[in-house]
Amino acid sequence: MSVTTRRSFMKGVAAGIAAAGLLPAEAWKLRANPLEMPIGCQTWPVRDMIAKDFPGALKQLVAAGFQAVELCSPVGYADSGFAGLAKYGWSLRSMIAGAGLVCQSCHFTMDELRKDQAGRIAWAKNLGLTQMIVPTLGGPQKPTMDDVKRAADEYNQMGEKAADAGIQQGLHNEDFELTTVDGQRTYDALFTLLDPKLIKFQFQVSTISQGYDAAEYFTKYPGRFISMHAQGWDAKTRQEAPIGQDSLDWKKIFTAARTGGIKNYFVEMDLPLMKASVPYLRDLQI
Secondary structure: OOHHHHHHHHHHHHHHHHHHOOOHHHHHHHOOOHHHOOOEEEOHHHHHHHHHOHHHHHHHHHHOOOOEEEEEOOOOOHHHOOHHHHHHHHHHHHHHHHOOOEEEEEEOOHHHHHHHHHHHHHHHHHHOOOEEEEOOOOOOOOOOHHHHHHHHHHHHHHHHHHHHOOOEEEEOOOHHHHOEEOOEEHHHHHHHHOOOOOEEEEEEHHHHHHOOOHHHHHHHOOOOEEEEEEOEEEOOOOEEEOOOOOOOOHHHHHHHHHHHOOOEEEEOOOHHHHHHHHHHHHHOOO
């Protein structure tokens, strides 16, 4: 089905629901969003809310207009506000669904995967995840190519174990990935060293502040990405801003993201900025 046809169909469904008086407040959720994906939220910026009241945090995210969330592991991020998620056990998945959200992705640390990848995969499967992302491979800040190869080899092995369980392993771009090695960006070297079937990439849009352009990378490495963290960026103030009220060309970014292959995206800024981004994302057409 073409994008145009799909959009027309979804708008028709929404109109039909509204006309029938069924769930009118939710009808907008059926409208076409960028890439035909739910508007997602990375939960790191609301970690304090999650630590105090997870069900209440979910309600606030839904009220802000989000339809999907990306969590952080209660093991690897225990000291950052996510430890309490562990107490919900098997009910965590139903809690998220009951709030009206979907959750396909979560961040894990390399350390927790080294210690017990099988256990973390089991937790991910129970939650219904299809993606396990690490924020960084955690190599040295001045790596040699051997350092980069060792990190890539280790992660390829983790990716193989995840694939055997039906989960896609992914890599965010933070810290180590933003270093240089032998005159090139370590990030680019990793695209060569990581197995494209076992490892996909999650792009952090705010790295534009360090010269990493999302649309450029999506186009340069087609099919290598699985998701992105979306932040608005004001080039004049060099600060984050609501998406659609910033300096970035989001139509270009989302169009390139199709080439990159992303399956979902997550807004990641302070809650007021994230909330202010939703109307633009809801109405953006590409």
